[in-house]
Amino acid sequence: MGATTLDAETKEAMVRSAPDVGALKRVLAIIGSVPGSRGRIYTAAELIEQVDAAVQAPALASHVTRGLGLREKVRELSGLAARCPSDAEPRTGSRAIAAPHATT
Numbered sequence: 648m649g650a651t652t653l654d655a656e657t658k659e660a661m662v663r664s665a666p667d668v669g670a671l672k673r674v675l676a677i678i679g680s681v682p683g684s685r686g687r688i689y690t691a692a693e694l695i696e697q698v699d700a701a702v703q704a705p706a707l708a709s710h711v712t713r714g715l716g717l718r719e720k721v722r723e724l725s726g727l728a729a730r731c732p733s734d735a736e737p738r739t740g741s742r743a744i745a746a747p748h749a750t751t
Contacts, residue, residue: 653678659715668702668724683712701725 665671701708705725711718
């Protein structure tokens with residue numbers, strides 16, 4: 648059973664739609680490899696390592712390939728990661744902070 652081949656447009660849409668760093672890393676694992684803007688082919692493992700480094704030190708985002716819009720996505724998510732230090736999902740629902748109760 649062979650791997651499904653995704654076209655570049657589909658891959659780029661998948662990268663753009665990743666809501667957080669964890670999802671982006673899962674997308675990269677699915678895509679498998681990304682052609683760099685200068686012709687180099689990056690493996691998913693290389694890219695995941697670069698994403699992790701850029702999240703820890705946003706200045707390193709410039710080392711991530713522009714292929715498939717990945718550098719822009721990493722820069723976008725680096726801002727999110729700064730507010731939410733772990734790759735955990737944002738706090739919503741029952742974990743949201745409740746408003747103080749009014750007293751009369």
